[in-house]
Amino acid sequence: MHNGRLEVRLDTSLESLLENLPRNGGPGVLATVVATAGSTYRKPGARMLIMSDGSYFGLLSGGCLEADLAIHARQVQDSGVPRAVEYDMRGPDDILFGIGAGCEGAMRVLLEPTGPGSPAATALANAGHATRAGRSTSLIMVHESGDLVLGTHDAAVQNLSPALLSAAQRALADAESRTIDSETAGRRTRAFVQFLAPPPHILICGAGPDAQPVAAAAMALGWRVTVVDHRPAYALAERFPGAAVRRLDARNLLSNVAVAECHAVVVMSHHLPSDVAYLRELAEAGVPDYVGLLGPPARRRRIAEELGAASEKLHSRLRGPVGFDIGAVTPEGIALAIISEIHAWLAESP
Numbered sequence: 001m002h003n004g005r006l007e008v009r010l011d012t013s014l015e016s017l018l019e020n021l022p023r024n025g026g027p028g029v030l031a032t033v034v035a036t037a038g039s040t041y042r043k044p045g046a047r048m049l050i051m052s053d054g055s056y057f058g059l060l061s062g063g064c065l066e067a068d069l070a071i072h073a074r075q076v077q078d079s080g081v082p083r084a085v086e087y088d089m090r091g092p093d094d095i096l097f098g099i100g101a102g103c104e105g106a107m108r109v110l111l112e113p114t115g116p117g118s119p120a121a122t123a124l125a126n127a128g129h130a131t132r133a134g135r136s137t138s139l140i141m142v143h144e145s146g147d148l149v150l151g152t153h154d155a156a157v158q159n160l161s162p163a164l165l166s167a168a169q170r171a172l173a174d175a176e177s178r179t180i181d182s183e184t185a186g187r188r189t190r191a192f193v194q195f196l197a198p199p200p201h202i203l204i205c206g207a208g209p210d211a212q213p214v215a216a217a218a219m220a221l222g223w224r225v226t227v228v229d230h231r232p233a234y235a236l237a238e239r240f241p242g243a244a245v246r247r248l249d250a251r252n253l254l255s256n257v258a259v260a261e262c263h264a265v266v267v268m269s270h271h272l273p274s275d276v277a278y279l280r281e282l283a284e285a286g287v288p289d290y291v292g293l294l295g296p297p298a299r300r301r302r303i304a305e306e307l308g309a310a311s312e313k314l315h316s317r318l319r320g321p322v323g324f325d326i327g328a329v330t331p332e333g334i335a336l337a338i339i340s341e342i343h344a345w346l347a348e349s350p
Helices: 013-020 068-077 121-134 163-176 213-221 250-256 270-285 298-313 333-349
Strands: 028-038 047-051 082-090 105-113 137-144 149-156 178-184 189-196 201-205 225-227 244-247 264-267 291-292
Touching: 013 047, 028 068, 028 137, 028 189, 047 163, 068 082, 068 105, 082 333, 105 121, 105 149, 105 189, 121 137, 121 149, 121 189, 121 225, 137 163, 163 298, 201 213, 201 270, 213 225, 213 270, 213 333, 225 250, 264 298, 264 333, 270 291, 270 298, 291 333
Parallel strands: 201 225, 201 264, 225 244, 264 291
Antiparallel strands: 028 047, 028 105, 082 105, 137 149, 137 189, 178 189
16 A cells, blocks of 8 residues: 555566466576666566577567577576676667667666576566565666676565665655665665566456456456356356456455455446445445446446445446447457556556
């Protein structure tokens, strides 16, 4: 929680990368942007994984740097020694690198081995475990130092300097990343401390067939999803791979789900009494700030009448009909409209 609002991170590239880390003993090299200047495709904290066969997951540029990065990555893989490389594409002719990117920016990239059991893989796994559990965390990328090993470090388990550990603690307290550039006894240390909030967590009240594409669209973005329904035929984990599925009576929502840990809720059971009960529970909870209701305006008005005074507690939080008006007619299109509206709301939230 920061400034009374749940922290959230829409850039879920960390979670996507973790799904693609080598698990069979094969080596790989992690490339992380640690500093930028001017206009660049990605900003500090962006990562890509470069495999030993030359394939890669993720992008640090629009494709103009990846071939050169692969050459450096091969050297890092062969030597086992992390290094930082710099690209400055602000010159009119890009004379230094000859790649003609035309991006008018500069970028410093940290390259480090990331095979199974490597410090980088361990640090990323620990960070991913924390964010998937709804906790904020931080990572420290040391990219220049006379006495510290370059690479990605987890402040919770790594033996780092007091200054870096303090920076990691401040990043968590302030909910923002920071750059470290210090010099002691002629030894310079440069690091990027990345604050990582949890990905969005949405609650879907109703597990009918049209809830499946909503859950799938959210999880495709790396979001966390919880689905609830009172019907045994619908509340089945196999219908929502990757989501947490619970069967419960709508009147018992608050006693079974920590709604205060959800960023948004979509009520779409297609069962009027259940939708009323879900909304009554959410009105009582006072959170989250986004509550979407599926169905036409006439249905929303009828539900408001059923809720009575409780509807006033939802007035500023309720969105209905939920989703952007994109002319959607299929369940998949409606799911796109819903997730797009939630994404836009999260992006605008302070």
